[in-house]
Amino acid sequence: MVFSFAWGDQSPEVVKQGSPLTYAPVPNADLFQQRLEHNADLAARGLLNQTAILSDNPHGASVLGNASDAKNLRSAAIRPPTTVRPPVRNPIPISSCDQNGPQITRPGTYVLTADLTADFTCLKLSSVQNVTLDCGGHKIQTLHDPSIVAELSSHVTIEHCDTDFPGPFPSIDVNGVDYLSCVDNRTSGITVFDSHDGRIAGNTIEGGEYVQSYSSRMQIVDNHIAVHDPTQAVYGAIYSSFGNNNTFSHNQIDGGWSGDPSAEEDSGAADDGVLLFYENGDAITDNQIARCYDTGVETVGAIRDLTIANNQISHTSIGVGEWYNTSWDHVTLSNNQVSDAYIFFQGDYDQRPVYGPLPKIVYFSHVTFDGNTFSSPREFAPGIPGYSVEIYLPPTFHASGWPSRSVVQDNVFINNHFDTSVAGPDLIPSRAFQDGGGNVWGPMTNGWPNGQTPALSSVPLEPESASYQQIQRLRARRVTP
Secondary structure (H helix, E strand, O other): OOEEEEEOOOOEEEEEOOOOOOOOOOOOHHHHHHHHHHHHHHHHOOOEEEEEOOOOOOOOOOOOOOHHHHHHHOOEEEOOOOOOOOOOOOOEEEOOOOOOOOOOOOOEEEEEOOOEEEOOOOEEEEOOEEEEEEOOOOEEEEOOOOOEEEEEEEEEEEEOOEEEOOOOOOOEEEEEEEEEEEEOOEEOOEEEEOOEOOEEEOOEEEEOOEEEEOOEOOEEEOOEEEEOOOOOOEEEEEEEEOOEOOEEEOOEEEOOOOOOOOOHHHOOOEEEEEEEEOOEOOEEEOOEEEOOOOEEEEEEOEEEEEEEEOOEEEOOOEEEEEEEOOEEEEEEEEOOEEEOOOEEEEEEEEOOHHHOOOOOEEEEEEEEEEOOEEEOOOEEEOOEEOEEEEEEOOOOOOOOOOOOEEEEEOEEEEOOEEOOOOEOOEEEOHHHEEEOOOOEOOOOOOOOOOOOOOOOEOOOOOOOOHHHHHHHHHHHOOOOO
16 A cells, blocks of 8 residues: 655645556545635535534644645535425436536436447536436446546435446546435446545445545445456555545455465455545444455554444454554444454554654554454464464654654453464553453463563553443443353
């Protein structure tokens, strides 16, 4: 996973290195300026909620690095209009692409009546409201651009479309659309930027990925994503960045990895199943994630108020992990089942400025591991077993340029069952973790590299401490075996 950020006048551009395609889920400055002007018009009509989507780090540092970046990149959500114009009573047929100008220009239901082919984008929705595009299962194939583009609009439904754009690249591209419903489509990929209160559901994505950025309150549910691109790796079957309060639930993800560690980057498989990048308030629940050569669920950068629960993760290198520019605050991992992997959870701090803003303070605080299982662990090599949990965090290690402050405290393990054939949790600093009871795992190992023994803290907890209260809440709803 290699990203570089090129900051422009209005928006960052994300470039995937080593790819023939410069892939920018963030639109150019002109489109971003149009979005701002569109929001200004809505505000003048009383339809704009000025609450910013990108909130600052709860401890004072903007996740975008500085106040000017945050100001330029803030988004706003559109409230439903007081009066919604009814759709056109009779469906409006579409039998050709937009070569003679946009066909979807007013509220209504538009129905595709034939398969369509074009060199460039076939259908474009721009500055419209209360529109449904129903392709009726017809196919739209384009050679050089996404098949369907929707921008600067609200209350838009795209359904029953079969779209194809060569490679693992998005054939449905959405920029600045609030109250989006993208359902029951078959596509090579979907991208969503600066869009809020939408639902991406029941889609089949073959070859590519679902990517969203600067978006909030999105529901990505019940999708089937099968990744395979023989020309390059796909970084996350689901990848979401710089947003909040998003839900990723009941998705089936097949990353396409053969299981051969030597194949990895060249295999055309997904690096991760779900990849979060500087997000807050998200939930990753009830997903089936398999055959990702790196991690089932990975996060990058500052993450807070995250729930990872009831997921089944198999045939990966790591179940759940975070290391690049790590900062976790109030994260819960509960009832996840990981199997056929080397490691259940790996958490380190690895500073990588190229991936985004560096945290001024590193947090690994109020993280709960509750009721997770790790079974059928893989061996790194014959006779060299994997392990259950490895967490190495500051202030144990320091290097030039690393944050001078870290808050690593009030983390709890309770009712977890890790295969006893591999080592139990390796935790540094061990004083930041508490044994809440009911855990089954192998023997604890010595820490690396300073040789300390990272046994769970045996210091008695004061009744008013956060860890004590957290354990009591967990025990109240679970019978400890």
